[in-house]
Structure formats: C-alpha cells, structure tokens
Amino acid sequence: MSDDIREHIVECKGIHKRYLLKHAVNGIDLQIKKGSIVGLLGPNGSGKSTLLKMMAGLIYPTSGTILVNGREPDVRNKSRIAYLPEIDYLYGWMTVAETLRFLSGFYDDWQEEKAAEMLWTMELDGNQKVRNLSKGLRARLKLIAAFSRSAPLILLDEPFSGIDPSSRAKIIRSIIQQFDAAEQTIILSTHSLNESEPMFDDVVFLQQGQVIINDTAENLRSEYGCSLENIWEKVYE
Numbered sequence: 388m389s390d391d392i393r394e395h396i397v398e399c400k401g402i403h404k405r406y407l408l409k410h411a412v413n414g415i416d417l418q419i420k421k422g423s424i425v426g427l428l429g430p431n432g433s434g435k436s437t438l439l440k441m442m443a444g445l446i447y448p449t450s451g452t453i454l455v456n457g458r459e460p461d462v463r464n465k466s467r468i469a470y471l472p473e474i475d476y477l478y479g480w481m482t483v484a485e486t487l488r489f490l491s492g493f494y495d496d497w498q499e500e501k502a503a504e505m506l507w508t509m510e511l512d513g514n515q516k517v518r519n520l521s522k523g524l525r526a527r528l529k530l531i532a533a534f535s536r537s538a539p540l541i542l543l544d545e546p547f548s549g550i551d552p553s554s555r556a557k558i559i560r561s562i563i564q565q566f567d568a569a570e571q572t573i574i575l576s577t578h579s580l581n582e583s584e585p586m587f588d589d590v591v592f593l594q595q596g597q598v599i600i601n602d603t604a605e606n607l608r609s610e611y612g613c614s615l616e617n618i619w620e621k622v623y624e
C-alpha cells in the first residue's frame with residue numbers, strides 16, 4: 388500500500404520490549420490514525436517512553452512489529468519523525484539561537500521561519516545561553532526544535548514537564564492553532580491532563596506495559612461522563 392493512502396501512520400502488532408530484568412512493554416497492539424493528536428497516558432514506568440522510542444526507531448522491540456508509514460522505523464526514519472526525548476539533550480554553552488542553527492543542520496525539513504515565529508510566541512531570547520535557561524524555558528526550546536520540522540510524525544515525550552500551568556496552557560493553544568491535520572500526526576506522552584486535555588483527538592491509557600483503554604477523547608468523555616483527568620483518577624487511583 389502506498390504511504391499516502393494508508394489510514395494509519397503507526398501500526399503496532401504484538402509489541403514486547405524486555406530489558407534485562409523488566410518487561411517494559413507487554414503485548415501492545417495499537418494503530419494511530421493519520422492527522423490526529425494522540426495522548427499517550429500512564430503512570431511512571433507504564434512504558435510510554437519505551438513505546439515512543441520504538442516508534443522513533445531508537446530501540447527495537449524484543450518481538451512484534453512496528454510500522455511507521457508502512458516501514459519499520461530505524462535510524463534512517465529520523466528524517467520523517469520529529470522526536471522530542473524526555474531527557475535534556477541541549478548544550479549549555481550554546482545560545483538559544485545557536486542551538487536552533489545547530490539543529491537546523493541535521494534536518495532537511497527544518498523550517499527557518501517557523502523556528503523564528505515560535506521563538507517569539509514562546510517568549511525566548513535568542514541571545515540567552517542554554518545553561519542559564521530555567522527548566523521550563525529549556526522545555527520550550529525543545530518544543531521549538533520539534534515543531535520547526537515538517538516531519539509527518541511528531542513524538543513528544545513529556546514535553547510540558549517543568550513548564551508552569553499558565554504557560555503550558557498558552558503553548559498548548561499555539562500547538563492546536565498551528566497543527567495541520569492534513570500533514571502531521573502528534574503522539575504526546577504526559578501525566579498532566581489538566582491543560583493538555585483539549586488537544587487530544589484520541590487517547591491511549593497504558594498500565595504495566597499494556598494498553599488498557601484506547602478510544603477517542605469524545606467517546607471516553609461521554610462513556611464515563613467526566614473529563615479525561617477524572618477518568619485518569621478512576622483508572623489509576
């Protein structure tokens with residue numbers, strides 16, 4: 388099937404990932420629709436980062452298959468996937484502007500104007516050294532790095548951690564405004580549903596490396612009669 392007519396951008400079949408002592412992902416079957424914003428939810432250690440890293444082609448499943456746009460992800464897929472890791476990968480000695488220039492050299496799909504526009508909307512000073520940025524400002528810089536690319540799949544691992552609630556709400560509004568469902572799909576892992584809830588078309592709840600709920604946000608809200616945040620409390624607490 389050609390890439391363009393495929394309905395799902397990500398297809399996971401029977402995925403397991405075992406580390407030495409840990410079965411981190413334990414039999415996941417999952418399909419992610421093109422053009423959606425998907426919340427990957429779950430408590431600490433439920434397998435969110437492991438699943439995102441496998442989709443990004445950074446680690447491989449112990450068994451099962453993952454297809455991204457019909458291909459098994461590997462290091463070559465980085466040109467088609469923008470992955471924002473949970474860890475801080477930025478160099479402290481660079482300025483914000485130097486960081487963006489440095490990153491732009493790695494990607495053919497880097498959009499200079501988008502980076503400049505986001506620098507302004509995220510209220511970052513291009514001349515500031517990365518080492519002097521607060522945790523929340525570094526998180527904003529990482530988001531600019533991910534959204535300055537036109538990759539069809541954007542994977543964001545805990546992108547809002549360290550960002551205060553009011554800035555988080557503002558950033559989320561700007562992501563929703565800029566999101567182009569005809570071109571992109573976003574999968575975003577988070578613990579904090581409060582502000583991010585309005586973003587999600589679909590949500591996947593993980594527990595102990597398995598999918599326990601997978602539906603549209605709308606269906607879940609009407610089935611449970613409450614917000615996703617309240618569903619989280621019912622499911623995990």
Ligand SMILES: Nc1ncnc2c1ncn2[C@@H]1O[C@H](COP(=O)(O)OP(=O)(O)OP(=O)(O)O)[C@@H](O)[C@H]1O
Nearest residue numbers: 406407409411429430431432433434435436437438
């Ligand atoms: N490299 C590794 N070696 C061994 N165990 C690992 C490794 N990476 C993850 N794990 C374990 O696999 C399980 C799933 O971890 P993962 O980081 O995917 O969870 P998570 O849902 O992203 O958690 P968090 O919300 O805390 O970031 C955890 O028990 C974790 O300790």
